[in-house]
Amino acid sequence: MTQRLVVDPITRIEGHLRIEATMDGSRIAEAYSSGTMVRGIELILQGRDPRDGWAFAQRICGVCTLVHGMASVRAVEDALGIAVPANAQLIRNLMIAAQYVHDHVMHFYHLHALDWVDIVSALNADPAETAALAQSLSSYPKSSRGHFADAQARLKAFVETGQLGIFAEGYWGHPGYKLPPEVNLLAVSHYLDALAWQREVVQLHTIFGGKNPHPNFVVGGVPLPIGPDTDSSLNAERLGRIRDIVGRMKAFVDQAYLPDTLAIAGFYPEWFAQGEGVGNFMTYGEFPEAGGGWMIPRGVILDRDLSRIHPVDLAAESEVQEFAAHSWYAYGGGKQAGLHPWAGETKLAYDGPKPPFEQLEVDRAYSWLKSPRWQGKPMEVGPLARMLMLYGSGHAQARELVDSSLARLKLPVTALFSTLGRTAARTLETKIIVDAMGGWLDQLVANIRAGDIDTFNEARWEPSTWPAHAKGAGAMEAPRGALGHWVVIDDGKIANYQAVVPSTWNAGPRDVAGLSGPYEAALKGHVLAVPDQPLEILRTIHSFDPCIACAVHLTGAGGESLLELKVV
Ligand code: NFE
Ligand code: MG
Numbered sequence: 073m074t075q076r077l078v079v080d081p082i083t084r085i086e087g088h089l090r091i092e093a094t095m096d097g098s099r100i101a102e103a104y105s106s107g108t109m110v111r112g113i114e115l116i117l118q119g120r121d122p123r124d125g126w127a128f129a130q131r132i133c134g135v136c137t138l139v140h141g142m143a144s145v146r147a148v149e150d151a152l153g154i155a156v157p158a159n160a161q162l163i164r165n166l167m168i169a170a171q172y173v174h175d176h177v178m179h180f181y182h183l184h185a186l187d188w189v190d191i192v193s194a195l196n197a198d199p200a201e202t203a204a205l206a207q208s209l210s211s212y213p214k215s216s217r218g219h220f221a222d223a224q225a226r227l228k229a230f231v232e233t234g235q236l237g238i239f240a241e242g243y244w245g246h247p248g249y250k251l252p253p254e255v256n257l258l259a260v261s262h263y264l265d266a267l268a269w270q271r272e273v274v275q276l277h278t279i280f281g282g283k284n285p286h287p288n289f290v291v292g293g294v295p296l297p298i299g300p301d302t303d304s305s306l307n308a309e310r311l312g313r314i315r316d317i318v319g320r321m322k323a324f325v326d327q328a329y330l331p332d333t334l335a336i337a338g339f340y341p342e343w344f345a346q347g348e349g350v351g352n353f354m355t356y357g358e359f360p361e362a363g364g365g366w367m368i369p370r371g372v373i374l375d376r377d378l379s380r381i382h383p384v385d386l387a388a389e390s391e392v393q394e395f396a397a398h399s400w401y402a403y404g405g406g407k408q409a410g411l412h413p414w415a416g417e418t419k420l421a422y423d424g425p426k427p428p429f430e431q432l433e434v435d436r437a438y439s440w441l442k443s444p445r446w447q448g449k450p451m452e453v454g455p456l457a458r459m460l461m462l463y464g465s466g467h468a469q470a471r472e473l474v475d476s477s478l479a480r481l482k483l484p485v486t487a488l489f490s491t492l493g494r495t496a497a498r499t500l501e502t503k504i505i506v507d508a509m510g511g512w513l514d515q516l517v518a519n520i521r522a523g524d525i526d527t528f529n530e531a532r533w534e535p536s537t538w539p540a541h542a543k544g545a546g547a548m549e550a551p552r553g554a555l556g557h558w559v560v561i562d563d564g565k566i567a568n569y570q571a572v573v574p575s576t577w578n579a580g581p582r583d584v585a586g587l588s589g590p591y592e593a594a595l596k597g598h599v600l601a602v603p604d605q606p607l608e609i610l611r612t613i614h615s616f617d618p619c620i621a622c623a624v625h626l627t628g629a630g631g632e633s634l635l636e637l638k639v640v
Pocket of ligand 1: 086132133134135136139140550551552553555573574575576618619620621622623
């Protein structure tokens, strides 16, 4: 048995991810990505009313809390030919955008920053110098010496009691940490500020969708009437609160998230030259525009060639397929086939070693994730794919943001194909999306003023109006990337339901041809400075913002109990 480095669990992610790596000295020769948790939501959906599907599908995840609801209603609307009123589309855009801004800021400060920020070093910072640095970077108001001294005191209290709590297992003092103490303190302080900020921004979902996480949707629109002054409708007072929340989102992105990303990235230029992945990128498109198309286009980029964007057809059997050659599923009558999601299967068949085990059987099956492919090729999805699509298609703000950020960091555009390129792309797309929110809100208000208060299309609500057999594909860009739900409806009920999810594209195992997906490809070649503190693996894996709960859409102590899901 070849000895392997095992990192399990990868922390500061959503879900359960294990990375194994064969080493060539201190260099990663081959990496293996395994989702170690299985769920059964695609099975739970079978037999249900398609109008209810979103409420079940949305429970796939608690981080990207609305995206599976959104993809589900779009899949059913596609199957039944339902058009969505303009106001509902604008409200959906605002809700999706709020999800992005919240999720990306939280990822940066609470999940990813500690790969670059040594919180113990922040104890040695001079709060006055930190304040001077912060004030030189932006107009963020919480930049006084006193604010940083308070943040440092809170941190010190943690450390002195020996209770670093959620910070306890960090690799503090690892030679890979390069930030001066003052930058570390700045980031730690914004980590704490972002915790408070997110409590306010989720209120956008509670106003438009009743609650967060998991706001409400409806097939055919949004379940929110627009009306003057009732407690349950969208009125002038609530629109005013939405505008206030959008302003708070934008202020934090402009004054903290964007400047912090660039300031921290500037200390790690070598991370703009490694961790790329597969070199192919895919988007499904998002933020539908009134005249058709999307703000972020749909397409595929192959081999880094930004001059050519290939079209993507979600209904074409030969384009999006999932393979299970190295997954714990029985599949397609054999393990070699790739299945389009309308014909997709979820048949659990664990045949791996009995846990706890030393290492995965990587020549056989080693993950609960499948391996999605586009025309047989692995694709990276997510913020980097979207920024490349915007950049390649000539989006003016994207060009300006990418070019000016890279110029400031003295890096070429090829630096995007990297670990920190991915992280920077996430920040830059947040800026583009938060800036677009004001325009959608203005449009919504203008429609209402002009007398259009329609938020729901009831034309095909009754199952008696549906065809006996229908198929639909619902796509969206979730924060982590291209998300598709494929539904087959027979006689008014869901006959088959398949979700092919961003983290499945990025974190899936090798395919039938032995080709790695983005996580595995991105880790290959990393050199570990301290092999029992694999900080480098965390940096690159976190740059994708994993969500394995989504990717393997009840864990039991024994695999046998999982079969009970089939009879729900
Ligand atoms: Ni559970 Fe998700 C997003 C979706 S994951 S977080 O974004 O879809 O890959
Ligand atoms: Mg699936």
